Amino acid sequence: MFDLLTENNQTPRIAVFGVGGCGCNTINQLSQSPLNDNAQLIAVNTDAQSLAASQCNTRLQIGLEATKGLGAGANPQKGHEAAQESEAQIKELIALADIIFITGGMGGGTGTGAIPFIASVAAELNKPLVAVVTTPFCFEGHQRNQLANTGVEQLMQHANAVIVLPNDKLAETLDKKITLVNAFFESNRILQDVLLGLTTTISQSGLINIDLNDFIAVVSHQGRAAMGVAKQVKGEDLQLTINNALKNPLLEEVDLTHAKGAIVSVMATEDIELSQYNNIGTTLNQQLDPSALVIIGLTIVPELDCDLELMIIATGIQAPVVSSAVQVDAATLPPPKDRFASLDLLNIHDLLNEKSGDSRNDLHYQSELDIPTYTRQKQLN
Numbered sequence: 293m294f295d296l297l298t299e300n301n302q303t304p305r306i307a308v309f310g311v312g313g314c315g316c317n318t319i320n321q322l323s324q325s326p327l328n329d330n331a332q333l334i335a336v337n338t339d340a341q342s343l344a345a346s347q348c349n350t351r352l353q354i355g356l357e358a359t360k361g362l363g364a365g366a367n368p369q370k371g372h373e374a375a376q377e378s379e380a381q382i383k384e385l386i387a388l389a390d391i392i393f394i395t396g397g398m399g400g401g402t403g404t405g406a407i408p409f410i411a412s413v414a415a416e417l418n419k420p421l422v423a424v425v426t427t428p429f430c431f432e433g434h435q436r437n438q439l440a441n442t443g444v445e446q447l448m449q450h451a452n453a454v455i456v457l458p459n460d461k462l463a464e465t466l467d468k469k470i471t472l473v474n475a476f477f478e479s480n481r482i483l484q485d486v487l488l489g490l491t492t493t494i495s496q497s498g499l500i501n502i503d504l505n506d507f508i509a510v511v512s513h514q515g516r517a518a519m520g521v522a523k524q525v526k527g528e529d530l531q532l533t534i535n536n537a538l539k540n541p542l543l544e545e546v547d548l549t550h551a552k553g554a555i556v557s558v559m560a561t562e563d564i565e566l567s568q569y570n571n572i573g574t575t576l577n578q579q580l581d582p583s584a585l586v587i588i589g590l591t592i593v594p595e596l597d598c599d600l601e602l603m604i605i606a607t608g609i610q611a612p613v614v615s616s617a618v619q620v621d622a623a624t625l626p627p628p629k630d631r632f633a634s635l636d637l638l639n640i641h642d643l644l645n646e647k648s649g650d651s652r653n654d655l656h657y658q659s660e661l662d663i664p665t666y667t668r669q670k671q672l673n
């Protein structure tokens with residue numbers, strides 16, 4: 293049913309699980325990107341039809357008995373049972389990797405129920421796991437938002453780090469007139485970029501390396517994680533770039549002073565000055581918990597089209613999160629029933645699959661979303 297890379301080489305083996313409709317969409321789009329050979333994409337779903345449309349080589353249908361291949365019907369309990377039923381296959385896939393990334397949308401049945409279960413299996417096998425999940429749009433209703441919040445809480449009990457990207461925040465960055473399908477598609481591009489950034493960070497050999505052990509040391513602080521990306525254009529103040537990365541509008545508003553660790557990946561031309569490099573470390577140390585472990589990797593990219601690019605992942609954030617999902621005012625919403633039925637999402641998923649097939653050479657979108665250079669360069673090669 294699946295075939296995972298087992299080659300024993302120096303670079304860590306990364307398994308990227310996309311779970312449920314949203315997770316499978318994201319890794320479908322990710323499968324179009326030039327990923328390192330050490331990263332294996334694994335589509336996991338209860339929905340046989342959606343899985344059949346996946347472009348990933350490794351596909352795992354979970355819970356054949358529990359769901360009959362028809363999805364979990366927005367019931368996280370069903371999603372959990374489905375993953376439990378397929379525990380043996382999940383274990384086998386996790387055992388083959390050194391680090392696990394997992395992505396999906398919280399608020400439905402499969403992702404919300406199965407992602408925390410998969411994270412618990414990884415914890416049992418002592419494999420580090422970083423989750424990147426979305427929370428529903430406000431218009432999806434109070435019920436989905438509540439399911440999503442419960443799912444995130446459960447996930448945090450098992451994952452090393454949980455990066456939450458609220459769909460509303462993703463939408464804020466898009467044109468107000470964007471169609472619903474395009475909003476999902478573009479938000480998947482952002483998810484895709486976060487995952488690509490993560491896998492690249494630990495696969496790349498730089499001048500100052502971030503190796504797997506560094507990465508694990510920082511993500512080992514359980515709790516929320518936040519990730520920001522920014523570019524320093526020529527002549528811009530470095531401080532401004534660092535602040536832009538720390539105040540990434542895509543992420544939940546987290547208080548970084550509670551962060552216990554940070555991984556910083558710097559891409560720069562060979563002109564980078566020692567003082568600039570030091571400045572990044574000093575600024576971050578001022579913004580984070582004084583005891584935070586900060587690791588800064590540096591990769592020289594001679595043909596970089598800006599002075600430098602920063603990717604910051606802050607981990608171990610335990611303080612309450614100001615989340616748009618939590619702030620939903622039930623009184624302003626129509627009756628608390630699920631207005632975003634899974635059937636609608638399925639249709640959207642079909643359209644997204646078609647769209648991701650169409651977009652392989654669509655560099656117009658990429659420049660619009662300011663995809664980091666390491667992604668673009670690989671795509672152009």
Ligand SMILES: Nc1nc2c(ncn2[C@@H]2O[C@H](COP(=O)(O)OP(=O)(O)OP(=O)(O)O)[C@@H](O)[C@H]2O)c(=O)[nH]1
Binds near residue numbers: 427459
């Ligand atoms: N950004 C983004 N969010 C999505 C996408 N599809 C679904 N979502 C979000 O993820 C939540 C869960 O939807 P799905 O992933 O389709 O649900 P599921 O986990 O497959 O669960 P079931 O359909 O109940 O089996 C939704 O409420 C949306 O907020 C997508 O393609 N992109």
